[in-house]
Amino acid sequence: xxxLIRPLANLHEQLRRLPxxxxxxxxxxxxxxxxxxxxxxxRLAAALVEAKTKVCLCRTxxxxxxxxxxxxxxxxxxxxxxICVVEQPQDVMAMERSRGYKGLxxxxxxxxxxxxxxxxxxxxIKELLRRLQQGEVKEVILAxxxxxxxxxTAAYLAQLLKPLxxxxxxxxxxxxxxxxxxxxxxxxxxxxxxNRLRL
Amino acid sequence: xxxLIRPLANLHEQLRRLPxxxxxxxxxxxxxxxxxxxxxxxRLAAALVEAKTKVCLCRTxxxxxxxxxxxxxxxxxxxxxxICVVEQPQDVMAMERSRGYKGLxxxxxxxxxxxxxxxxxxxxIKELLRRLQQGEVKEVILAxxxxxxxxxTAAYLAQLLKPLxxxxxxxxxxxxxxxxxxxxxxxxxxxxxxNRLRL
Numbered sequence: 153x154x155x156l157i158r159p160l161a162n163l164h165e166q167l168r169r170l171p172x173x174x175x176x177x178x179x180x181x182x183x184x185x186x187x188x189x190x191x192x193x194x195r196l197a198a199a200l201v202e203a204k205t206k207v208c209l210c211r212t213x214x215x216x217x218x219x220x221x222x223x224x225x226x227x228x229x230x231x232x233x234x235i236c237v238v239e240q241p242q243d244v245m246a247m248e249r250s251r252g253y254k255g256l257x258x259x260x261x262x263x264x265x266x267x268x269x270x271x272x273x274x275x276x277i278k279e280l281l282r283r284l285q286q287g288e289v290k291e292v293i294l295a296x297x298x299x300x301x302x303x304x305t306a307a308y309l310a311q312l313l314k315p316l317x318x319x320x321x322x323x324x325x326x327x328x329x330x331x332x333x334x335x336x337x338x339x340x341x342x343x344x345x346x347n348r349l350r351l
Numbered sequence: 352x353x354x355l356i357r358p359l360a361n362l363h364e365q366l367r368r369l370p371x372x373x374x375x376x377x378x379x380x381x382x383x384x385x386x387x388x389x390x391x392x393x394r395l396a397a398a399l400v401e402a403k404t405k406v407c408l409c410r411t412x413x414x415x416x417x418x419x420x421x422x423x424x425x426x427x428x429x430x431x432x433x434i435c436v437v438e439q440p441q442d443v444m445a446m447e448r449s450r451g452y453k454g455l456x457x458x459x460x461x462x463x464x465x466x467x468x469x470x471x472x473x474x475x476i477k478e479l480l481r482r483l484q485q486g487e488v489k490e491v492i493l494a495x496x497x498x499x500x501x502x503x504t505a506a507y508l509a510q511l512l513k514p515l516x517x518x519x520x521x522x523x524x525x526x527x528x529x530x531x532x533x534x535x536x537x538x539x540x541x542x543x544x545x546n547r548l549r550l
Binding site: 195 | 379398405421439441444
């Protein structure tokens with residue numbers, strides 16, 4: 153079979169390692185990159201390296217940041233008495249998009265998953281406890297995902313935080329806004345019923 | 352709305368320009384890249400720049416190459432009396448995968464498309480004529496795509512090559528091997544009937 157010329161094969165190989173990029177997509181991207189203006193390729197390569205080198209974790213909440221303290225932690229307008237615990241930096245973005253939250257965050261960088269060898273020590277849980285010890289925080293909102301690992305993490309944290317005297321809450325689960333009852337899965341419906349609000 | 356930190360936003364912006372990569376995919380890739388080992392990111396960035404700088408066009412057939420003459424043109428075992436004309440370097444790869452062809456190639460780098468402003472001067476047609484003038488070539492196989500632009504290009508080239516005294520042929524169109532008659536589209540079936548071979 154015809155082999156790709158070496159620089160192209162190498163690029164193909166590197167692109168193929170990215171998530172969601174199969175062999176054919178990687179090849180299509182590689183051909184596209186060869187046809188791009190040289191300065192655009194330089195700019196893409198520089199953006200890759202810059203993102204990797206300049207992005208660090210906020211020393212307080214462990215969200216992604218390009219400064220030692222992230223813009224949310226550094227914002228004097230945020231309510232410092234509430235911490236919303238999420239699994240990933242992406243979840244902070246999602247919460248911020250909702251515009252419904254004005255407190256701080258804490259990013260665990262994962263969820264408990266014994267099968268994958270991820271225990272409490274692999275998450276930023278010690279760091280969360282340290283923040284709570286400073287006494288400023290009144291409520292911790294557990295906003296981990298609604299899957300097995302996320303629920304287990306929330307349950308574990310709820311147990312752990314109980315003796316500390318802070319209010320612990322879990323984000324609500326139920327029917328998505330705009331969602332049809334007809335198309336909701338049974339677990340979601342069961343949760344929506346269980347957590348019904350008295351009007 | 353929450354804004355991405357600058358290095359991440361920049362990477363997101365650069366990735367989003369790639370074909371088939373939408374905003375969400377670009378963001379997912381950007382987060383993945385931040386979690387990649389630093390040397391892997393360096394390797395990807397280097398592969399991008401290297402592919403762009405080291406890949407050039409073969410001086411004879413205009414296929415992609417990392418040497419002045421591509422490995423196919425430089426191969427003494429290839430039949431120098433036949434040239435297969437294709438639109439893109441990818442098409443050379445596809446032909447080579449079929450293992451059915453032992454001649455040389457000529458890559459046009461596109462197809463005639465007046466609506467997109469692509470005329471004969473934008474393709475490597477002059478270069479093809481120059482190769483034919485050297486007198487070594489006996490047959491030109493037109494293997495442009497089977498869409499409007501590809502067919503127009505093949506028809507144009509067939510007309511152009513007629514006075515030169517070389518045999519001009521067009522690759523066959525018909526039912527795909529392993530394809531069901533039932534599911535073939537009518538144009539393909541019409542071509543398959545029209546080009547039937549007497550046994």
